[in-house]
Amino acid sequence: MATEGHAPTAGEYIVHHLQHLQNKKQTSVVDFSVINLDSVFFAVVLGALGVWLLWLAARKATSGVPGRFQAAVEILVEMVDNQAKGIVHNATSRKLVAPLALTVFVWIFLMNAMDLLPVDLIPAVWHAVGPALGFKDYMRVVPTADLSITMGLSLGVLIVCLVYNVKIKGAGGWIHELFAAPFGDKWFLYPINFLMQIIEFVAKTVSHGMRLFGNMYAGELIFMLIALMGGAFALSGTGIALFLGHIIAGSVWAIFHILIITLQAFVFMMLTLVYVGQAHDAH
Numbered sequence: 001m002a003t004e005g006h007a008p009t010a011g012e013y014i015v016h017h018l019q020h021l022q023n024k025k026q027t028s029v030v031d032f033s034v035i036n037l038d039s040v041f042f043a044v045v046l047g048a049l050g051v052w053l054l055w056l057a058a059r060k061a062t063s064g065v066p067g068r069f070q071a072a073v074e075i076l077v078e079m080v081d082n083q084a085k086g087i088v089h090n091a092t093s094r095k096l097v098a099p100l101a102l103t104v105f106v107w108i109f110l111m112n113a114m115d116l117l118p119v120d121l122i123p124a125v126w127h128a129v130g131p132a133l134g135f136k137d138y139m140r141v142v143p144t145a146d147l148s149i150t151m152g153l154s155l156g157v158l159i160v161c162l163v164y165n166v167k168i169k170g171a172g173g174w175i176h177e178l179f180a181a182p183f184g185d186k187w188f189l190y191p192i193n194f195l196m197q198i199i200e201f202v203a204k205t206v207s208h209g210m211r212l213f214g215n216m217y218a219g220e221l222i223f224m225l226i227a228l229m230g231g232a233f234a235l236s237g238t239g240i241a242l243f244l245g246h247i248i249a250g251s252v253w254a255i256f257h258i259l260i261i262t263l264q265a266f267v268f269m270m271l272t273l274v275y276v277g278q279a280h281d282a283h
Helices: 010-017 037-059 068-087 091-116 121-129 147-180 187-236 240-280
Strands: none
Touching: 010 187, 037 068, 037 091, 037 147, 068 091, 068 240, 091 147, 091 187, 091 240, 147 187, 147 240, 187 240
């Protein structure tokens, strides 16, 4: 991480912590075969954890007085179901869309929550294990701070929207809408309408993924800066203000970040419902 013989500078520390564990070296040329192994690993593990938690709640559900875990899950399910009913008015579609929205919320919340772990906890463990296994000494643990993950999620939502566009309106009806909306069903407006529709799909998809990525990436950077305050105190052994600042700033930001990670999961879920709901609307 640092140049041999001295402790890492602040810049070296942050640059190192922003490097992904990849299957091969990234070049200046765009290469879609390069995979961020750490992001994929944590995304899959947390996805499986979210599914297991929901399955566990369903398995232990009782008709009597619910326990705390069951009550929390029931509140979450009811909240998502109410939001789905208000946006997607097709009852048949909601049988898939509501569980999809619930899964999206839980999955993204768990991935966001990785930001609450100490910055150097898992990377330190990997530092002791990874190189011995032949891997690079890089490890990032917040999948939603990786643009490839958030854009993958938003592309998944786009595919769902396209499927519902065809399912609800029919292939012919949707193609006709691509050329007839939003400015009217006139032959000379077809190119403009089609261009506007494509721009809308691209803009919604990009903003959907970028919004989540930007917020989580910024939060990760702030935690790194706070960790640097503690690191500076540990290296110098002086400056009690650095230590107190590290503790206070870290505690305050972690508490505030709980709201951010929840809000970002909620916003992504709501936009998913809105975009799928729009796929049901005819122009």
